[in-house]
Amino acid sequence: MQSTGTRPKVVVAGGARGVVGHAGTRLLTDLADKTGLTSGFVQALGLDRVRRPAHEPGRVAVDLAVLLADGGEAIADLAVLRQQPDLFGSVASDPTAWRVLAAIDEPARARLRVARAAARELAWAQLLETRRSLPVTTVLGRALPGLVLDIDATIVPAHSEKESAAATWKHTFGYHPLLCFLDASGEALSGMLRPGNAGSNTAADHITVLGQALQQIPDAYRYGSPILVRCDSAGSSHEFLAHIRGLREHGMHTQFSVGVAITEPVRAAITAAKGWVPALDGDGSLRDGAEVVELTDLAGIGLLASFPAGTRLICRRERPHPGAQLSLFDQVNGLRHQVFATDTPHGQGSIQFLEVRHRCHARVEDRIRTGKTTGFGRFPSRQFAINQAWLELALTGIDLLAWTQHLLLDGAMILAEPKKLRYRLLHVAAKLTRTARTTTLRIAADWPWTDTLITAFRRLAALPEPVT
Template identity: 70%
Template sequence: MVGHVGARLLADLADVTGLTSAFGEALAGLRQRQGGHDPGRVTVDLAVMLADGGEAIADLAVLRDQPALFGPVASDPTAWRLLSRLDEPMLAELRAARARAREIAWAQHADTRGDLPQPMVAGRRVDGLVLDIDATIVLCHSEKEAATRTWKKTFGYHPLLCFLDNTGEALAGVLREGRAGSNTTADHITVLDQALAQIPDAIRHGTPILLRADAAGSTHGFLAHIRSLRDQHLDIRFSVGAAITEPVRAAIRAATGWIPAVDTAGDLREHAEVCEITGLFDAAGWPPGTRFLVRRERPHPGAQLSLFDTIEGWRHQVVATDTPPGNGSIQHLEARHRAHARVEDRIRTGKDTGFGRFPSRHFAINQAWLHLALTGIDLLAWTRILLLDGDLAAAEPKKLRYRLLHVAARLTRTARRTRLAIAANWPWTNALTSAFHRLAGLPRPAG
């Protein structure tokens, strides 16, 4: 009997998308002796372990103790040594390798299932790719290098991350010390550039891209960088939160033409209104063509209100976007921005897929761990979009682990063939076996 049979699906998918071989080529210089563990295989095993719900390097034992299912898996000391040698140039190589594997995975999706999924907002499809950038605090309960007091008066790290809303893939992430600013322009530029590098060239230069962020991403330097990317023939637009300053408050008071807001299904929402306030205040420093939309709604119990909100009796939020007029109503544009909240679910599940706790006292090792956690998140996303249907194609990692990844089976060998016999009465046996069959039918990368 073997367990965690569904995790074998993740390991095989890493092979089929070329991720394992790409990691192996990127880390070829780290192989210490002939016959030793391939560094690319070790990194993939770590990513699979994290995707499977592991929390520490010691959890590699789940894979290692089942060699008939997972093959030879490196020891904990070997994994530690490898992580300790992954410096920034090597991480850059791994990012490039992950981008190559992503291109293959997307090509396989195009061959077998058509275009990538399109996000839905208020009952309407958002065309193109939607990137969400957000930061989060990861608590550390021991002294770790670069772990510091955070703006929330806790202690730990403050990573900045970018997810693709279309598929849930983790495109980029930077581990930062706890006191790193929420609105640091340089960090946002770094994460966005790394995320764009993950998108295949043919898609990056021919597909509309929407970048969403909260008010931390509304610094004028970051927005100027986004605008400069158009000079590189990228059709990229932004939708970011904007601070409510005194001139903005005056514009809100002077605004007319309020119309009902819409909810997630596209229906009119009671006690919520939107209005455009572009031109009602001085927008110096914002990129030319920036529009400002404001949403007001009656506060719900427990809402945190500013003094302005308390006086007006409404809770206000302002969105800045350079989407030109004629590309959707202000109701849709405002609802499109509010869908940025989905990134909070990506971060929540990502913390259960590796970056919720870091294993080492050394910052460089923890940065490498973050990269492998993002790789594990990608493997789960590719599994959903390439191999699964129905509810499972949209399931969070916890549900996938409970229903598919942690399944037990009987492993038998007959006529030189190895077979996995999964209990026929397990409710998701058909889903798992179908996923293995789809995996076998995916087009293989050339070479």
């Protein structure tokens, strides 16, 4: 074959038959069926219907969630699935999808959350049966007991007038959703779409998002495992911390680790602090130029009086990295200071360990960054209610990716970001062949990840079926 430069010369023509794209995305649709998510959504959105529609609203919602997991950004992207009926079946038109979204009000969203929780419970049971354990959060090589929930907010700009979009504290315009992720697995437990001018430390919103996240956790883990709630300083309102502590009265073993604003009493405690010890990096090595100290005994009764009993304050100071935003106090001292509060009692880890554990909250920023490429980085409608439904389906798409990784994949692919999954597995082309009443999806023999895909499909087929 002649070539021009380094690329072979090609002639483009149509007429090929049986070729499909996004073949690996079939993993997501089938996993939705295997975990009972599809049937749950169909039931959640199919109540009070006299006759069965041509496209079940619940199935349309699952297709939209799959679309977002696959990297789609708009309802029009459903065409990629719709034009391949031999692979994805009958997919609704864009107007039908819009009507389904418009019909999802708050009661319907609540039913979708219930269906998602039921699917999560089954997915975790399948994970225990096939992998013998659930993912765990590790700090300094030590597995933390129970579950770690990370709550954080983010700004999502709106480039046109949308209902409830508003000016944000970052001097942009859009929305300010609040989200909660399960740290060990990357599952998106809950989210609240809020106007752009919503407060960062609104206790009521944090309580709502945490409550919805806890409802996503199966009862055996919600009541039988320790639960650590991590936030930045936006979650340090005394009302929210009191709520976390109050959950213990309902049988949950909750603790918190939250950032604390450095006020004048905190600055006085930092100035008076003695006995600084070296801080650690995530791999256990010494963190260059960083030290930690406990401020609890220096904070004074007045400062700690509004915190739940047993709250401890721990501070880290270090040389600021280039571009770090420093307060006047930091500039005078030449060091950057960060303080967090935790009610983890003495004897459950050194202050170095607790500081690294809290700093790992930063992983939620990666969850949010990749989540913005999985649906909630762009909201499609001028109507706030439709965008709320879109957020719920985006969280579902994130869950489908997480379940796919932990149930069906191995090695580095378990930790791969969505972009890598899409480029290597989900978007691969394949050929459909039919022989003896069997339809076979044939992936190129020389594609480096063909064996990974075949293994994933085999594991998917072997998963226990949901009980209907």
